[in-house]
Amino acid sequence: MQKFDNHDNHELIKQALDGDKDSFCALVKRHYGAVIYYLASLGVSHEDAQDVTQETFINAYNKLRQYKFSGSFVGWLLRIARNRYIDRFRKEKKIAMLSDPDKALDFPDLKTPEALVLSDLGCSEIYGDMKPRERVIVELRVFQRLSYAEIAEITGFNEVNIRVVFHRAILRLRDRYKRDGD
Amino acid sequence: MSDTDCQKTIDALIDNMEPDTFAAEHLKVCKTCRDTRKSIEQLRISSSPVAAVLPSAAFMSKFKARLESQTIESVTPVPSPVSPGILLVVALAASIIVSVAYFAVHNNEPDVAVVSQVLPTIPAHINDATTDSTKSLIDIPDQSATEIFYPSPLQKPE
Numbered sequence: 001m002q003k004f005d006n007h008d009n010h011e012l013i014k015q016a017l018d019g020d021k022d023s024f025c026a027l028v029k030r031h032y033g034a035v036i037y038y039l040a041s042l043g044v045s046h047e048d049a050q051d052v053t054q055e056t057f058i059n060a061y062n063k064l065r066q067y068k069f070s071g072s073f074v075g076w077l078l079r080i081a082r083n084r085y086i087d088r089f090r091k092e093k094k095i096a097m098l099s100d101p102d103k104a105l106d107f108p109d110l111k112t113p114e115a116l117v118l119s120d121l122g123c124s125e126i127y128g129d130m131k132p133r134e135r136v137i138v139e140l141r142v143f144q145r146l147s148y149a150e151i152a153e154i155t156g157f158n159e160v161n162i163r164v165v166f167h168r169a170i171l172r173l174r175d176r177y178k179r180d181g182d
Numbered sequence: 183m184s185d186t187d188c189q190k191t192i193d194a195l196i197d198n199m200e201p202d203t204f205a206a207e208h209l210k211v212c213k214t215c216r217d218t219r220k221s222i223e224q225l226r227i228s229s230s231p232v233a234a235v236l237p238s239a240a241f242m243s244k245f246k247a248r249l250e251s252q253t254i255e256s257v258t259p260v261p262s263p264v265s266p267g268i269l270l271v272v273a274l275a276a277s278i279i280v281s282v283a284y285f286a287v288h289n290n291e292p293d294v295a296v297v298s299q300v301l302p303t304i305p306a307h308i309n310d311a312t313t314d315s316t317k318s319l320i321d322i323p324d325q326s327a328t329e330i331f332y333p334s335p336l337q338k339p340e
Contacts, residue, residue: 016254017254021246021249021250024249025242025245025246025249028237028242028245029236029237029242030233032235032236032237032241033230033232033233033234033235033236034230034232034233036232036235037232037235050241053237053241054241054244054245054248057245058245058248058249058252061249061252061254062252062253062254062255063254063255064254065254065255065256065257066255066257127231138225139230139232141196142196142222142225142226143226143229143230143232143233144230145196145197147197163189167189167192170192170218170221170222171218173221173225174214174217174218174220174221177217177220177221177224178217178221
C-alpha cells in the first residue's frame, strides 16, 4: 500500500469514488489509529472497538458521496464512529460517555494492542501526565486540526469546556517542555 | 494583554502554520505565548502517535471481504424544503400587497354614500360664499382677458 503514501486524503477519496477500492483501503490504514484511539477514549473495549471501527469504515464507504471536501475527513469519520458507537450500545445502555464523560475517558483496558503500541511509540512521552480527556482533545485539535465546534460534536462535550481544557493542557505541556529544557 | 489574547494567539497558531497579524503582534510582546508556540511546534514535530497505529492483517482481510459486496450510495438530490418562516414572510408580504392595491383602487372612487352624507353638513353661507367668490373670479374684464390671451394687436380678433 506504499504507493498511496504520497496521496492526500482528497485524492484517495476521489479515486475511491471512481471505483478504486484499494484507495479506500489506504484511507482505512491511514485513519484506523485515529478511530480506534477515539473509541478507546470513550471507554470501548478492544473487541468492541474493532467491530465499531469496521462498521465505521463500511458506513463511510457507503456514504462517501456525502462527504463534503471542504471539511476534515477525520472529523467526518469520527462523527460516523460516534454514531455507530451510540447505535451499538444504545440498547445495552453502555453509553457511559453521556452520563459521566470524565469517567468514560479513562482507558479501561490498557493492555489492548493499541494501548501497547501507543505506549511503545512514546505516547506518554508526548502527552505526559495529561488526563485521557485532555489527550483526546489535544490529539483532535493539534494533530487532526479540528475546530472546537467539531470536537464538541464528536466528543459530546461542551465547546466552552473543550476550549478551557485544551488551553490548560497546552500550558501544562509548555511548562513541562520548559522544565525538560532547563 | 489578557488571557483572551493569549488564547486567540494559540488558536491562530494551531489553525494556521503562520501566525496572523494579531498573533504576530501579540507574540512580540508575550513571552508566555512565544514559549507556547515552541511547545506546539515541538508537539507537531513528534507527529501524532495514533497515526502509527495500523490495523492488523486480520482486521484488513475481514474489512476487504466486506468491502467487496459494498457499493457507494448515490446521492439523490433532495428538494430544498421551504421553511415555515419563509412561508410566513411570503404570506405577510402577499397580504400587504393585496391591502395596498385594494386601498389604491378604492381611494380613487368616491364613495357615493359617504359624499351624500358629508355634503349637507356644509353650511349654506359657505356654499354661497364659494359660489360668489368663484363668480367674481370669473368676472374678469374683457379687455384684460383679451390682453392676456392675445397680447399682439395683430392677433386680436375683430
